[in-house]
Amino acid sequence: MEAGKKRLATLVGCNYFDTRNELRGCINDVDSMRGLLVGRFGFRPExxxxxxxxxxxxxxxxxxxxxxxxxxxxxxxxxxxVLFFHFSGHGTLVPAVEPHHHGRSRRDEAIVPVDFNLITDVDFRQLVDRLPPGVSFTIISDSCHSGGLIDQEKEQIGPNSAASARAAAPPPDDRRRSRGASRTLPCEDILQHVSSLSAVESEHVGDHLLDIFGGDASAKYFSRSTSTPEPPADAVGADDGILLSGCQTNETSADTGPGEEEGEDGKAYGAFSNSVRLVLGEQEEGEGGMSNRELVLRARKLLRERGFEQHPCLYCSDENADAPFLWQQQGEQL
Structure with a gap:
């Protein structure tokens, strides 16, 4: 990376302590990621x-x-x-702003902060769009339903890609089993909670979030309140937004308890975050940077070998699919 160029990261871990939605591995995930960023990827602690x-x-x-x-x-x-955001916690699917968008009912992706003030796929799209040219923004979201969390970003590895189908194919004697607690928080539960705090009468979670959080609510719901249509699917060109999701949109991500991972340190982790850490840890110091595509495919393989049924995905431009994770060597090409 060129001298003077910055590497900035925000790492968020939500265990939701003392709630019925409590998880165990999320804070450990971001603590581990922080060590990796500082020790391997050249991020300054500050x-x-x-x-x-x-x-x-x-x-x-x-x-x-x-x-x-x-x-x-x-x-x-x-x-x-180089910008990086790692979220470890609950994810959910919320009703689309336009119920008949593209001629069908649909649900969109969101992550769940501890106060339920959802951060949606539209918020991440707006964040990527506001960045100066030549700034990369990589997201790892170890949460349920996280595929597609950057709205309209191009799918590289996912349910519709050939690479995805090959990577997801189990071996002939597959003995996969469901492991770990789910990192999903159903939208119906969120709606029940926020509607109890809101003065409005509505069956749409966005109306209640707007009423409770005002200008701090998701941009997705401001378009709902002003009847502004969502942008067409082809409105976004190639950018440097990069999403590595813990699973496909219709899947859940696992939160594992202590001892559930063979050969681990006895701590709880998210299955995807831990797989990313292990895959990156296999690299030798000074070895060429692993591409985003290779990292996701190898994490998929490791998860399958360990009995997890979730399928991590990759959403980004064609160029960034084969670029090194966190642009380790990208500075030479800028």
């Missing part, structure tokens, strides 16, 4: 923001605080910079 709901945390991973951290990274970004 440029890595960690936001968790660990007891005693001064800044909690609410929707407002996560958005503020992401905006702060975007505001600091200059051409050639």
């Amino acid at each position: 440029d890595v923001a960690v936001i968790t709901d660990e007891p005693g945390s001064e800044v909690l991973p609410t929707g407002k605080n996560i958005r503020a951290a992401l905006r702060s990274m975007a505001d600091r970004a200059e051409p050639g910079d």
Whole structure:
């Protein structure tokens, strides 16, 4: 990377302590990722923001605080910079703003902060669109239903790609089994919670989030309140948004308990976050950077070998699919 170019990261882990939605591995995920970023990928410790709901945390991973951290990274970004966001926690599917968008009913992807102020696929699309040219923004979302979390980003590995089908094919004697707790929080549960706090009468979760959080709610729901149509699917060209999702849109991601991973350190982790860490850890120091495509395919393979049924996906431009993860050597080409 060229001298003076920045590497900025925001890492968010939500364990949802003392709730019926509690998870165990999310804070461990981001702690482990922080060590990897600083020790292997050249991030300065002061440029890595960690936001968790660990007891005693001064800044909690609410929707407002996560958005503020992401905006702060975007505001600091200059051409050639590398931005990274890792979310470990619950994901959900929410009703689309336009119920008959593209002629059918659909649900869209969102991550779930601790206050349920959802951050949606539209929010991530807007964040990518505001970045200066030549700034990469990589997301790892270890959450349920995370495929497609950057709205309209091109699928490289996923349910509709040939590479996905080959990578997902089990061996002849496949003994896969469901493992770990699900990192999903059904939208119906979220709607029940936020509607109890809201003064409006509506069956759409977005109306309640707007009423409760106002200007801090997802941009997706402002378009609903003003009847502004979503942009057409071909409105977005190639950009440097890169999403590595823990699973496909219709799947769940696993939160594993201590001892559920063979040969591990006894801590709980997210199955996808842990697989990424292990795959990257196989690289020798000084070895050429692993591409985003290779990282996702190898994480898929490792998950399958360990008995998990989720299928990580990759969404980005054709160029970034084969670019090194976190642009380890990309500075030479800028």
